[in-house]
Amino acid sequence: MRASRFIPWLTQLLEPHLPEGVQLIEWSEAGVTRDAGMEATMGFVLQAPGGGAVYLQAVHSGGDYSTEEVVVEGEPPAPVPPADLAIQPGGQVRMVDVEAWITALVINSQLREIAEVQRYSTRPNRGAHPFGFNVIWHSGAASHVHLLHTLRAGERRSADNKYRVLEVV
Secondary structure, three states: OOHHHHHHHHHHHHHHHOOOOOEEEEOOOOOHHHOOOOOOOEEEEEEOOOOOEEEEEEEEEOOOOOOOOOOOOOOOOOOOOOOOOOOEOOOEOEHHHHHHHHHHHHHHOOOOOEEEEEEHHHOOOOOOOOOEEEEEEOOOOEEEEEEEEEEOOOOOOOOOOOOOOOOEO
């Protein structure tokens, strides 16, 4: 699945499952695409009831963008138990819960284009991004979703908090 279909598909998947008080904000509505160097990026924001925000950016790899997309299907990953995006005291959300909630919904969608879903927090070598996930497509392409900003209530996006990962916002 290419970037132009992935984010709309993912946000449509998440919207009916948003916990009370959590808002999903489009990347452009949040103003991210007006930031220098971010004009062509894709993602979305989850705003917690307490005012904290999680900016999730999607980066894609693989696939030939010089031709029309060919949808490749196969066996989807086995369903997993649903995960809740639990609201913490003070209206906060935990990043581990955000990651678990999204990946469970993606896997349980049983979309036949998905070959595998990998959570960053559960992999043996966590890497530079402690929370996020990869969606590996049967086409050979992959979508990588990481936390661009995690902001406490009242904080604004800045170069100083880009890629800073708070465990709770």
